[in-house]
Amino acid sequence: MKPPAQRGFQTPPEVIRYFADKGLKPSFSWKDVYGEEHAHAFTVAKAVDLELLNLFKSSIQKALENGQGFETWRQGIVPELQRLGWYGRRKVADPEGRWKSKIVDFSKPARLQTIFWHNVRAARAAGQWERIQRTKRGLPYLLYVRTASVEPRPEHLVWAGVILPVDDDFWKTHFPPNGWGCKCAVRQITKFEFQRLDGQDGYTTDRPSMETTTFVNNRTGEVTQVPVGIDPGWQTNPGLARARTLVENFSARLADAGEEAARKSIAEFVASPAPRFLATIPGASFDIPAAVMDGRIVTAPSGALTGKRPRVRAQDLPLVQRVIDEAAKREAGEKPRGFTLRALIARTRWRLSLSRLLQILSFGKDDAKDPA
Numbered sequence: 313m314k315p316p317a318q319r320g321f322q323t324p325p326e327v328i329r330y331f332a333d334k335g336l337k338p339s340f341s342w343k344d345v346y347g348e349e350h351a352h353a354f355t356v357a358k359a360v361d362l363e364l365l366n367l368f369k370s371s372i373q374k375a376l377e378n379g380q381g382f383e384t385w386r387q388g389i390v391p392e393l394q395r396l397g398w399y400g401r402r403k404v405a406d407p408e409g410r411w412k413s414k415i416v417d418f419s420k421p422a423r424l425q426t427i428f429w430h431n432v433r434a435a436r437a438a439g440q441w442e443r444i445q446r447t448k449r450g451l452p453y454l455l456y457v458r459t460a461s462v463e464p465r466p467e468h469l470v471w472a473g474v475i476l477p478v479d480d481d482f483w484k485t486h487f488p489p490n491g492w493g494c495k496c497a498v499r500q501i502t503k504f505e506f507q508r509l510d511g512q513d514g515y516t517t518d519r520p521s522m523e524t525t526t527f528v529n530n531r532t533g534e535v536t537q538v539p540v541g542i543d544p545g546w547q548t549n550p551g552l553a554r555a556r557t558l559v560e561n562f563s564a565r566l567a568d569a570g571e572e573a574a575r576k577s578i579a580e581f582v583a584s585p586a587p588r589f590l591a592t593i594p595g596a597s598f599d600i601p602a603a604v605m606d607g608r609i610v611t612a613p614s615g616a617l618t619g620k621r622p623r624v625r626a627q628d629l630p631l632v633q634r635v636i637d638e639a640a641k642r643e644a645g646e647k648p649r650g651f652t653l654r655a656l657i658a659r660t661r662w663r664l665s666l667s668r669l670l671q672i673l674s675f676g677k678d679d680a681k682d683p684a
Contacts, residue, residue, distance in 0.1 A: 323376045326585075327439030330554050331373055331431070333561060336365050340406045340414075342545065343531035356427055358404045358416035367392050372431050382428050386421065393418055410531075426492065433489045434550045441487065441551020444500055445592035448478040451500040455509070456486075460495045467541030468496050473515040475506055482519050484549050491543035555590055559598045559614075566601055566609060575604050579633065587626035591617035603633040605670060610636065612672045624675040631657065632675060635664045654678055 337353035338360045359365045367389065375385040393399035398418050405413045417423065444454070458464070458472040468490060476482050478500070488496035501509075509515045524537040527544040538547045562581060566574050578601050581587075590600060591614075599611035610632065616623040624632075639655035653664045663678035 322379055323436075324439050324443065326442040326589075327435045328373070328376050330438040330442075330550070331369075331376055331435040333554075333558065334369070335561070336362060336369060338362060338365055338407070340404070340408070340411065341531050343529050354431070358414060360404060360407055361396075361398070364393075364396055364398050367396065368427060372428060375428070376432065376435060382425055385428055386424050389424070390419075430492065433494075437487060437489060438550035438554045440498075441549060442554075442589050444478055445551070445589065447500065448592070451502055452478055453501045453503070453506045454478055454480075454483060454498045455501050455515075456488075457497045457499050460497070461493070465491070465494075465541070468494065470541070471496070471520060474520060475501070475509060475515060475517050476519060480519065482522070484552060485522075485539050485542065485547045486520075487549040487551070489546065490541070491546050494543075494546070552593065555593050556598055558586060559590070559600055563599070563601055563609075571604055571607055574609070575633065578603060578609075579630070582629040582632075587617065587629050590614055591622065591626040593618065599671065600629075602629050602672060603636050605636050605666075608670055610666065610670045610672065616672060624672050628675060631662060632664060632672070635662050635675075639664070 331354075334354040337355045339355040339357060340360060342355075342357045354365070354369045356365060356368050359368060371385060371389045371392070374380070374388075390399060400419045401415055401417045403413050404416050444451075453475055454477075456471045456474040459468055471486060474482070483498075488494055488498060490496060506517075510517050523540045525540055526535065527538045528535050529544075536544070536547070538544050562577075566577060569577060582602060587600065593614070598614050600614060600617070601609050602612045603610040612624055612629065612632075617626050634657055635653055635655040638657065639653040651666055653666070655662050655664075661678040662676070664675045665673040667673055
């Protein structure tokens with residue numbers, strides 16, 4: 313018989329990847345790590361000690377991997393908090409010296425519950441968004457589902473029953489969770505179900521009003537427009553934010569790597585599910601590392617991977633490095649708009665067009681009769 317943790321809920325791998333990719337960022341206030349920054353930085357308010365912060369992250373990651381609930385996680389972390397001297401009331405000073413010291417008490421179940429569910433629900437939302445993007449051809453609509461909370465927020469109940477296309481702008485800001493303790497959800501549905509529900513009581517295919525209110529972050533000075541009904545800092549879609557930070561974090565690591573290490577890391581990245589996930593996001597704007605050439609990084613603009621006729625297919629990215637390594641520039645000198653490389657790989661001719669900034673303009677099978 314399998315142990316209890318393995319018999320229970322199994323966390324999807326994309327949820328675990330999202331959480332594991334986060335770096336540690338100690339903070340005095342929840343406002344120090346705000347909005348989309350949560351997609352790449354793990355933080356706990358008043359956890360200014362790196363050892364403490366690492367304990368929270370590693371234990372929650374373990375809970376996700378093993379499908380553990382809050383009570384099991386709490387039972388495991390309490391002895392560790394006691395060992396580190398962080399269980400019970402403790403005064404914490406603002407590292408920046410701007411605010412007065414505060415008393416924090418990580419022994420309170422309510423505080424631990426907030427830490428656990430805030431991170432778990434955000435990770436699940438990011439993983440769900442990745443799955444939604446993979447399956448949106450067959451399930452092109454999202455239905456906002458009524459919150460499971462005993463005391464639902466009236467502002468969130470207004471959105472229950474809203475049905476909109478997966479890539480509608482509404483989901484950029486209103487993809488749940490939409491606040492501290494929010495238990496709202498979305499369900500992905502087919503075109504047939506959309507047609508069946510359209511016009512029924514309790515359902516609407518009209519986008520709700522998008523009124524906003526100004527929020528000034530008195531810790532960072534950032535001024536943002538937050539949709540009415542959403543808690544400040546929750547007005548982002550964790551899945552969309554993950555896509556951008558996934559690439560930014562990876563590119564930052566490559567900047568400090570040598571050519572050999574960069575080649576290895578890029579090879580693993582382009583062979584992973586990440587490029588296919590990134591290719592599902594319309595309107596995204598970031599450069600995806602694809603290969604190394606003359607000590608510089610060759611990138612594929614995210615827009616080049618999307619659309620019905622992408623300039624480069626995500627599944628072809630692993631071949632880019634091979635074409636660069638096996639091909640030579642045609643003739644001498646570069647054309648003003650870039651240059652082209654050609655190579656014969658496994659009896660197939662490939663053509664790679666690059667800009668002067670080493671961005672991929674196009675990549676695919678080559679019909680030319682004279683490959684390099």
